[in-house]
Amino acid sequence: MQTITWNQQVVKRNNKSLVLQTIIEKEPVSRADIAQITGLNKATVSSLVNDILEENLIFESGPGESSGGRRPVLLHFNKTAGYAIGIDIGVNYVLSILTDLKGNILIEKNQPIKNVAFEAVTDVVSEMIRSLILEMPESSYGAVGIGIGVPGIVDKQGTVLFAPNLNWSNISLKQHIEEEFKLPVLIENEANAGAYGEKQLGAGQSFQDIIYVSAGIGIGAGIILNGELYQGKNGYSGELGHVIIQANGKKCSCGSQGCWEVYASENALLEMAPQQDATLESLVALAEENDSEAIALFEKIGASIGIGVNNIINAFNPEQVIIGNRLVVAKQWLEKPILETIQTHTLPFHQKEVQLQFSRLSVHSAALGVSAFVVENFIRDGVTVL
CATH class of the missing domain: 1.10.10.10 (Winged helix-like DNA-binding domain superfamily/Winged helix DNA-binding domain)
Incomplete structure (x- = not known):
């Protein structure tokens, strides 16, 4: 032989x-x-x-x-040879999806959360995973892996080093989920995951240099350069929500002051709202009824998003900036002030080529991004030599 x-x-x-x-x-x-x-x-x-x-x-x-x-x-x-689980842990929700190997969503679960303690969130995540596996169609390979997007700094070993809006630090999330489910698990920053989801399946498919701005409770950014996700030396890149836009400004959950996300996030929107029990959804409903106060709030947030996007365009000279995550539902009131801020402040050379777009995958960008990573790892690691 x-x-x-x-x-x-x-x-x-x-x-x-x-x-x-x-x-x-x-x-x-x-x-x-x-x-x-x-x-x-x-x-x-x-x-x-x-x-x-x-x-x-x-x-x-x-x-x-x-x-x-x-x-x-x-x-x-054979896109149904196996299935991938993608999970997006937000500050006030956990979204989970089951996809085939081509990224088509078969099952989706979304649960609001109030308690962001690690144990409480992982209980929700584990229950969702169990439920997805139970409802998953039969296939040759079953669940090929679990991908989880987290709003924080994640190292290349899958440890959540710091997630200020969740109050997490040095959390071994990967190990915790792997031990429970005996499946490959990858943990990624949710903005990186969102950028990758849009590049593979959404608004970024035709572009090579993309900055994805994840605008939710906080703000993060995923950077695609030459068609590849840029993660920096240790995987910490993209924390543009903590770029200072106001010297000695409002206090941020990261410990600094004047960060972009303090002025341009869902949190900032809710803090400015006169109603104590306001939610993003309730403010959108008011704006849809032409409530001038709600529309003015969105326009103010849009102008603040525009300030950060201006800095991004001047720094990176990208082909495309994609606005994603929860604030996408307010696109019709955000888009104009963002564009006006860019037109007023961004260097004219940089403005010429860049395209501003809103996420095509809506709230699914990050979950689809980690699901795509899971599939890629399965395809790469699953290829055996017979």
Whole structure:
């Protein structure tokens, strides 16, 4: 029997990943097309495709268009071979979704929370995961992993170092959930997850340099440069909600003063509202009835969002800025003051090319982003050499 060396295994694994990724991106696609796209020879492609068919990650369908010879059999990615769980932990909610391997949402659960203590939140998260697994359709691989977005600083080992709006520090969330469910778990900053969700499935699909602004109870940012998520040296990038826009300004939950999120977030909106029991939803309902006070509140928040977006555009010169998370529901009152602030303050050269858009995935950006990371890890780590 021929022994496969370690180098040959690495080459085969890489080629197999390349073939599978090509099928995912180009489906339906023939073996001959894969050979042409990847540069691999036809015999290698055929052998690798047979391996992947055995693993039930792809399937064949009837003949495609002929270019002269025999009509080719087409290959498709089996998006229901397994499912991913994506969870977005907000400051006042937990949103969870079950997606297929192409990011289509099958099941969604959203629960408001008031108690943000770690134990209370993880009880809600665990219950949601159990419920999603129970309701999940049968498949070859079942749940392939769990992704969780958290509004805070997360290191590359999945430890939540600091989440000021949750009052968490040095929390081993990854270990906690992995021990309970015995599944691969990844933890990501929710703004990074939102940026990735929009890049893969939403408003950012046609752009390479994107800043995603997560505007919820606090403010965070996810940075996509050259089509890749930029995380900084230790994974801490994107804390633009804590850029100072007012020297010696209002106190922030991070311990500093005058941070952008103190003036431009959902929290800032609710603090300015005259009604003690105001919520984002109640203020939107008032604005929809042309309540001038509610509309003025949104316009003030929009102008403050615009100040931070101006700083982002001047600093990064991106192709696109996407406004996402909960404040997206107030787009019709926020968009104009944001654009007016950019037009007044942003350097003219920087204004020319940039596009301001609101999230296409609405409140699902972060949950879909971590779900996409889970699927990518499964595809990469799940490719075995037979």
